[in-house]
Amino acid sequence: MSDWEVVIGLEIHAQLATRSKIFSGAATAYGAPPNSQASLVDLAYPGVLPVLNAEAVRMAVKFGLAIGAQIAERSIFARKNYFYPDLPKGYQISQYEQPVVGRGAIDIVLDDGVRKTVGITRAHLEEDAGKSLHEGLAHASGIDLNRAGTPLLEIVSEPDMRSAKEAVAYMKKLHTLVRYLEICDGNMQEGSFRCDANVSVRPRGREKFGTRAEIKNLNSFRFVEKAIHYEVARQVELLESGGHVIQETRLYDSDKDETRSMRSKEEANDYRYFPDPDLLPLQIGREFIESVRATLPELPDQKAARFAAGFELSAYDAGVLSASRELGAYFEAVVDAVGAPHAKLAANWVMGELSSALNRDSLEIRDARVDPRALGGLLQRIVDATISGKIAKDVFEAMWSEGQDADAIIAAKGLRQITDTGAIAAVIDAVIAANPKQLADYRAGKDKLFGFFIGQVMKATEGKANPAQLNELLRAKLGGA
Amino acid sequence: MSLSRQDVEKIAHLARLLISEQQMPVYVTSLSAILAFVDQLAKVDTAGVAPMAHPLAGQTQRLRTDEVTETDQHDKYQANASAVQGGLYLVPRVIE
Numbered sequence: 001m002s003d004w005e006v007v008i009g010l011e012i013h014a015q016l017a018t019r020s021k022i023f024s025g026a027a028t029a030y031g032a033p034p035n036s037q038a039s040l041v042d043l044a045y046p047g048v049l050p051v052l053n054a055e056a057v058r059m060a061v062k063f064g065l066a067i068g069a070q071i072a073e074r075s076i077f078a079r080k081n082y083f084y085p086d087l088p089k090g091y092q093i094s095q096y097e098q099p100v101v102g103r104g105a106i107d108i109v110l111d112d113g114v115r116k117t118v119g120i121t122r123a124h125l126e127e128d129a130g131k132s133l134h135e136g137l138a139h140a141s142g143i144d145l146n147r148a149g150t151p152l153l154e155i156v157s158e159p160d161m162r163s164a165k166e167a168v169a170y171m172k173k174l175h176t177l178v179r180y181l182e183i184c185d186g187n188m189q190e191g192s193f194r195c196d197a198n199v200s201v202r203p204r205g206r207e208k209f210g211t212r213a214e215i216k217n218l219n220s221f222r223f224v225e226k227a228i229h230y231e232v233a234r235q236v237e238l239l240e241s242g243g244h245v246i247q248e249t250r251l252y253d254s255d256k257d258e259t260r261s262m263r264s265k266e267e268a269n270d271y272r273y274f275p276d277p278d279l280l281p282l283q284i285g286r287e288f289i290e291s292v293r294a295t296l297p298e299l300p301d302q303k304a305a306r307f308a309a310g311f312e313l314s315a316y317d318a319g320v321l322s323a324s325r326e327l328g329a330y331f332e333a334v335v336d337a338v339g340a341p342h343a344k345l346a347a348n349w350v351m352g353e354l355s356s357a358l359n360r361d362s363l364e365i366r367d368a369r370v371d372p373r374a375l376g377g378l379l380q381r382i383v384d385a386t387i388s389g390k391i392a393k394d395v396f397e398a399m400w401s402e403g404q405d406a407d408a409i410i411a412a413k414g415l416r417q418i419t420d421t422g423a424i425a426a427v428i429d430a431v432i433a434a435n436p437k438q439l440a441d442y443r444a445g446k447d448k449l450f451g452f453f454i455g456q457v458m459k460a461t462e463g464k465a466n467p468a469q470l471n472e473l474l475r476a477k478l479g480g481a
Numbered sequence: 482m483s484l485s486r487q488d489v490e491k492i493a494h495l496a497r498l499l500i501s502e503q504q505m506p507v508y509v510t511s512l513s514a515i516l517a518f519v520d521q522l523a524k525v526d527t528a529g530v531a532p533m534a535h536p537l538a539g540q541t542q543r544l545r546t547d548e549v550t551e552t553d554q555h556d557k558y559q560a561n562a563s564a565v566q567g568g569l570y571l572v573p574r575v576i577e
Contacts, residue, residue, distance in 0.1 A: 018547045019547050019548065019549055020547050020548060020549045020550070020551075024551065025545070025548060025549055025550030025551045026549070026551040027549045027551070033553075033568055034555075034567065034568035034569045035555040035558070035559065035568050035569070035570070036553040036555055036568070037551075037553070038555065038558070039551040040558065043558055045558075051543065051544075051545045052542050052543075052544050052545065053544070053545060053547050054544035054545060054546055054547060055546075055547035056547075057544060074541075076534040077542075081495070083497050084575070085570075085572040085575055098534075132575060132576075133569065134574070134576055137566070137569075137571070137574075139573075139574055140564070140566075140571045140572065140573065140574055141571070141572050141573070141574050141575050141576070142566060142567070142569030142570065142571055143569060143570040143571075143572055144568075144569055145570070270491075270495055272495070275534040275535065277535065277536075279535075279542055280535050280537060280540050280541050280542040280543075281534050281535060281541055281542060282541065282542045283541035283542070
């Protein structure tokens with residue numbers, strides 16, 4: 001059996017979060033009534049001229065700086081010619097020979113903790129196309145050009161990924177990055193962040209790449225992974241049975257979980273790029289670049305490194321907590337409230353109880369029903385031994401559903417931990433007195449009955465006995481003290 | 482430069498133009514003649530001259546501020562469309 005190596009490169013289209021379109025003053029808001037945001041420029045009426053949106057340029061430069069790329073001092077817009085009903089001009093304004101963002105790279109972290117650098121070939125500015133709708137229309141397609149002219153940053157990777165998992169890790173990292181930079185809302189359901197995957201296989205050890213297929217229409221991390229798995233299996237099967245892969249565009253059908261050839265695109269792949277005479281070269285000065293650099297936020301890798309070093313968190317924890325700016329800010333606010341020495345406790349609660357409550361209720365971090373200060377207040381009560389970690393989970397649930405702070409719930413429900421040695425001792429005495437047989441067995445060597453006594457005391461105190469104190473007292477008493 | 486019949490057929494297809502059998506030789510000849518005319522430019526020595534992306538030498542693209550300046554006028558813009566429904570332009574069915 002042959003051993004195949006998978007080679008993947010991704011083209012990611014990120015819609016830039018501008019208010020107006022890249023070449024017109026029409027709005028870019030999602031979900032508006034059909035064609036209500038399509039201006040004469042977007043509709044390609046004769047005689048109109050595109051004028052470039054400064055904010056789209058600024059966002060592209062911001063991205064370029066974040067991946068350590070060269071920003072082109074001079075870049076050119078080109079026409080990519082093809083016919084499709086959702087492209088009224090008959091060409092898409094894009095960049096071809098001289099894109100605004102040159103070569104850069106990002107690091108991804110794989111499941112086994114290994115870091116890998118993925119090269120980014122280029123990123124260029126272009127306009128999105130409109131949308132074709134088919135449902136409820138007999139023998140016709142409906143065209144909505146609201147999306148036509150929405151600014152896109154197309155981010156082209158090197159063929160550096162060797163598995164579907166690596167491709168997904170890369171895509172997630174870019175998704176995190178564009179949201180950190182606030183240049184894209186990252187909403188994949190609405191198509192703000194989409195992906196085409198170039199997939200090929202080659203016998204392991206061979207340098208020359210195999211023939212690739214380009215898979216379109218990947219709008220979720222899961223679909224990227226599944227489509228690549230399907231496509232790799234298809235190509236390997238084809239090659240092992242003596243066939244060959246043809247270079248083509250394939251569409252991923254998530255319902256059938258398969259890729260299939262888009263025959264209509266085969267001949268159309270002759271785009272006849274040429275410089276768009278309607279647009280002059282884009283000049284980007286050093287001063288402008290430096291002014292954008294000054295607006296760069298702390299980047300995901302920097303934040304993760306700071307969390308790991310400053311709060312003594314594992315690389316995994318630091319990575320999870322820096323996955324979005326909002327989550328990072330929430331975590332830091334909890335640490336502020338509970339104190340830096342307890343950062344690990346804060347990390348556990350943010351990644352544990354808080355994340356599962358958010359997941360359960362399908363909420364985003366900004367909609368969390370317990371704010372970071374309140375969560376910090378709860379953790380403080382664990383730290384000062386007012387309640388145990390176990391009781392704290394119940395308090396958290398009550399805070400989540402009732403919106404009160406921890407102290408109010410602890411007081412109202414009488415959950416304060418029993419730390420009075422005398423009170424705990426009294427309960428232990430009563431439990432021992434009530435269970436003479438277990439006592440005798442324990443003293444005869446059945447050590448595991450220790451847990452039984454702990455359970456009985458916790459039951460009698462409704463879980464409120466301080467665990468450390470209980471442990472110590474019980475051991476002494478069972479020992480015959 | 483001279484175009485073959487296949488070249489013209491391909492260009493016609495890419496441009497979505499239907500060229501009749503009778504017209505084809507005319508296009509092959511006349512398009513080849515246009516290219517030959519333009520080919521005279523290739524005789525100019527351009528060694529050491531940086532390629533231009535635009536005839537307006539030295540000028541650069543002006544930028545606009547990111548403001549919404551357009552209002553919804555789709556009813557006017559769609560007045561000359563051959564078919565619309567619910568705000569959508571209707572075209573012959575296209576589906577992948």
